[in-house]
């Protein structure tokens with residue numbers, strides 16, 4: 001089977017894009033081949049295109065250019081590897097693929113069957129393509145902070161970056177779990193955060209996060225590493241914990257090499273963990289790192305069948321115009337950026 005990838009030819013501040021057709025290998029045991037319908041460009045893709053994470057992701061073959069980015073999958077099963085029993089050719093699926101040189105910005109990909117779920121009725125391919133990667137990372141962050149359906153009920157949760165992709169999804173999940181969410185966002189997104197169930201809004205242009213009292217059961221930082229140590233100190237005594245997706249793990253290794261990066265990472269993490277422990281007595285502090293996760297996909301699939309979980313789409317373009325989607329995301333424009341992967345650009 002031939003696949004056409006949207007390749008980034010080399011890491012650069014202004015990366016260059018190229019459509020490359022190649023022979024896709026047969027799916028290995030446990031994998032299926034997908035004829036891709038839609039995928040998305042996430043903030044991580046734009047950072048990786050500039051060289052971010054090269055050293056660590058290089059372990060998975062995902063650091064050497066040229067390569068295709070992308071983790072989100074919406075498409076149709078077109079071939080089965082051995083030992084795949086729960087999918088058949090022709091199934092419409094959505095899901096995830098871990099970082100590799102063969103990212104999902106392509107017309108065809110191989111992916112592990114266990115990270116695919118049936119496409120729910122009534123959700124468009126574009127809407128679906130924006131969700132799996134962000135939803136999974138968000139769920140891993142909730143878990144890292146000690147939040148689940150039981151612990152979240154009545155808990156006071158501070159969400160920084162609440163109007164971003166991860167933040168909006170966290171608001172949707174946490175309000176469904178009856179948590180009391182304090183959302184930090186900018187003036188233009190106050191109403192959005194209210195509509196997603198936040199019980200308190202901090203407009204970061206009017207109120208300084210630094211004025212917040214230490215009163216939270218959990219903190220989720222989806223916005224800026226520089227604030228992380230201070231945010232840890234906003235936990236109340238006996239709090240659940242704190243998770244951040246904006247930690248410097250990959251950047252440390254890029255910048256300082258394996259040994260220097262490892263030492264710096266231990267230092268950075270200890271510094272924030274000890275601020276959290278001092279405030280709350282809790283040692284639960286997580287640096288969330290995306291990886292495909294079956295439990296998170298099950299929660300997403302279940303919610304979608306009930307009409308829940310959505311992110312606004314700001315741009316939908318064919319794979320051949322993928323550069324526009326990278327620009328949309330790297331400039332922080334409103335809404336997610338979706339790539340339609342087949343030449344016909346079908347949106348069924």
Ligand SMILES: NC(=O)c1ccc[n+]([C@@H]2O[C@H](COP(=O)([O-])OP(=O)(O)OC[C@H]3O[C@@H](n4cnc5c(N)ncnc54)[C@H](OP(=O)(O)O)[C@@H]3O)[C@@H](O)[C@H]2O)c1
Nearest residue numbers: 043044137161163164165166186222223224245288289290
């Ligand atoms: N570690 C991992 O495996 C992993 C996985 C997924 C995502 N991430 C990272 O997690 C972050 C969130 O992802 P996302 O998809 O939600 O990104 P996003 O959609 O770009 O949202 C980021 C949000 O953070 C806000 N923000 C940025 N800088 C801020 C600051 N200094 N103070 C307060 N708010 C600030 C932005 O607000 P404005 O719009 O006002 O700027 C935006 O609402 C990104 O940095 C992403 O790269 C990490």
